[in-house]
Amino acid sequence: MKSQPMAKGEGEVAGVPPGARDLLLDTASEIMRDRDVVDISLSELSLRSGLNSALVKYYFGNKAGLLKALLDRDWQTIVTSVDALVAKDGWDPEAKLRRHLWKVVDTFYTVPYLNRLTMRVIRESDDGEARRIADSYLSPMYRAYEQLIGDGVKAGAFREIDPQLFYFTVTGAVDRFFSARLVLKHCFDQDTLTEELRDRYREHTIDIIMAGILAR
Amino acid sequence: MKSQPMAKGEGEVAGVPPGARDLLLDTASEIMRDRDVVDISLSELSLRSGLNSALVKYYFGNKAGLLKALLDRDWQTIVTSVDALVAKDGWDPEAKLRRHLWKVVDTFYTVPYLNRLTMRVIRESDDGEARRIADSYLSPMYRAYEQLIGDGVKAGAFREIDPQLFYFTVTGAVDRFFSARLVLKHCFDQDTLTEELRDRYREHTIDIIMAGILAR
Numbered sequence: 001m002k003s004q005p006m007a008k009g010e011g012e013v014a015g016v017p018p019g020a021r022d023l024l025l026d027t028a029s030e031i032m033r034d035r036d037v038v039d040i041s042l043s044e045l046s047l048r049s050g051l052n053s054a055l056v057k058y059y060f061g062n063k064a065g066l067l068k069a070l071l072d073r074d075w076q077t078i079v080t081s082v083d084a085l086v087a088k089d090g091w092d093p094e095a096k097l098r099r100h101l102w103k104v105v106d107t108f109y110t111v112p113y114l115n116r117l118t119m120r121v122i123r124e125s126d127d128g129e130a131r132r133i134a135d136s137y138l139s140p141m142y143r144a145y146e147q148l149i150g151d152g153v154k155a156g157a158f159r160e161i162d163p164q165l166f167y168f169t170v171t172g173a174v175d176r177f178f179s180a181r182l183v184l185k186h187c188f189d190q191d192t193l194t195e196e197l198r199d200r201y202r203e204h205t206i207d208i209i210m211a212g213i214l215a216r
Numbered sequence: 217m218k219s220q221p222m223a224k225g226e227g228e229v230a231g232v233p234p235g236a237r238d239l240l241l242d243t244a245s246e247i248m249r250d251r252d253v254v255d256i257s258l259s260e261l262s263l264r265s266g267l268n269s270a271l272v273k274y275y276f277g278n279k280a281g282l283l284k285a286l287l288d289r290d291w292q293t294i295v296t297s298v299d300a301l302v303a304k305d306g307w308d309p310e311a312k313l314r315r316h317l318w319k320v321v322d323t324f325y326t327v328p329y330l331n332r333l334t335m336r337v338i339r340e341s342d343d344g345e346a347r348r349i350a351d352s353y354l355s356p357m358y359r360a361y362e363q364l365i366g367d368g369v370k371a372g373a374f375r376e377i378d379p380q381l382f383y384f385t386v387t388g389a390v391d392r393f394f395s396a397r398l399v400l401k402h403c404f405d406q407d408t409l410t411e412e413l414r415d416r417y418r419e420h421t422i423d424i425i426m427a428g429i430l431a432r
Contacts, residue, residue: 115392122402134402159427165393165420172392173385176331180384186338186350204381211375212428 021059023049025070032113033193036181038120040066064124071121074111075137082144093152094214100148101209104174105202109193112178115171142167149213158213170209177201237275239265241286248329249409252397254336256282280340287337290327291353298360309368310430316364317425320390321418325409328394331387358383365429374429386425393417 017023027049031040042063046053060066081103085096108114118137122130145163152158178198184190190197233239243265247256258279262269276282297319301312324330334353338346361379368374394414397407406413 119396130402138402161424162416162420165417166424168393168396168417169389169421169424172390173388175392176388177381177384179335183334183338183350183354186346186354200378201381201384204378205385208377208382208385208428209424212424216432 016055016058017051020051020055024051024055024059024066025073027051028066028070029074029111029113032117033111036112036179038067038113038116064121067117068121068125068129071114071117071133072136074114075118075133078107079137079140082141086144086147092157093148093155094157094210096148097152097158097213098206098210101170101206102202104170105198105205108174108178109198112175112181112193115175116179152213156215159215161213166213170205173209174201174205232271232274233267236267236271240267240271240275240282241289244282244286245290245327245329248333249327252328252395254283254329254332280337283333284337284341284345287330287333287349288352290330291334291349294323295353295356295360298357302360302363308373309364309371310373310426312364313368313374313429314422314426317386317422318418320386321414321421324390324394325414328391328397328409331391332395368429372431375431377429382429386421389425390417390421 024045027045028040031044031048032038040063042053042056045051045056056063056066060069082100085091085100085103088096091099118133122133125133142164145167149158149161149163149166153160178193181191181193240261243261244256247260247264248254256279258269258272261267261272272279272282276285298316301307301316301319304312307315334349338349341349358380361383365374365377365379365382369376394409397409401407
């Protein structure tokens with residue numbers, strides 16, 4: 001991130017369109033979602049965003065920096081939202097978990113590439129950077145699950161479930177669905193990224209997971 | 217597959233060690249599992265198998281052919297095993313599903329790369345080949361789920377669950393666990409590919425999925 005201007009609003013940089021950094025990230029996200037990949041070509045990014053690809057160098061150093069910035073953007077949104085949910089007063093653990101599952105489906109519908117991008121960036125990072133990603137995004141998610149599931153078990157609402165393993169069950173089930181577009185396309189001529197299918201899968205997920213965790 | 221000798225046992229080919237084709241596939245599978253990737257270098261394959269990498273060209277045409285042959289090998293095992301389970305007399309749907317979940321965890325423990333390899337090969341195939349993979353492996357899995365879940369619903373053992381969506385829930389949950397080794401490594405200094413963790417995740421998966429689907 002060395003080439004990113006420190007403590008300077010985007011609008012202040014001479015010759016750079018305001019909002020250019022966000023627009024690059026939005027466009028990169030769109031490309032990955034539309035094309036079902038975790039890579040982008042800088043020429044396509046430039047074409048779709050209408051921005052000069054030199055701005056990638058300017059803001060992110062290189063493509064790897066852009067991918068990392070996109071990862072940060074997407075994960076920060078998730079962690080902030082989960083933390084707020086867990087801290088919410090007046091909601092019981094069951095209501096919180098239902099709401100969380102609803103949001104997880106939304107998230108993977110919006111950023112179906114996120115798990116694969118995370119693995120890719122971790123794989124291409126040195127140990128320090130991998131540790132930063134784990135500490136900033138993955139560990140907070142586990143802690144949120146520990147809190148949310150632990151509260152529910154204590155309240156007698158949930159059965160005894162390992163929160164760490166439960167995290168993989170939930171995110172795996174949802175991520176897999178939206179990242180299996182190729183399968184659905186060739187097996188059923190279906191696109192998973194439709195709102196109708198998202199809503200059906202959401203209903204299914206909430207139904208089966210809640211039945212799986214609720215105390216009888 | 218054009219370069220593969222037709223209707224000729226491996227032992228009969230002059231100058232080629234018996235079992236060489238299987239050994240190449242076994243070694244490719246080991247490399248992907250150990251390194252958590254869905255690619256192999258032919259030099260590593262040669263080094264680890266002790267076989268000349270020219271044999272890849274001989275049996276599979278090229279690396280893409282090798283990957284496809286590995287995909288075929290792994291999926292044929294799965295489809296044969298699932299078909300046999302569904303057809304088994306004297307087991308009720310609940311027992312069959314429990315046994316199936318047990319096997320799914322075993323499968324992804326053994327070939328944790330399978331989902332990613334499937335996506336990769338489909339992505340790199342033309343429409344005809346993608347259709348063949350879907351028809352040969354994915355569609356039979358869906359049909360098996362339809363049968364297994366349908367039988368359980370009819371028998372009053374299972375709640376009404378969409379078998380197609382349920383397929384994604386199950387395989388996603390399991391696949392994600394064993395393909396998230398990097399995450400566990402950096403968050404918890406854990407390796408997911410241990411028998412201890414496999415057994416814990418198996419117990420968790422069977423517990424939560426069965427609770428999710430069984431009629432009350």
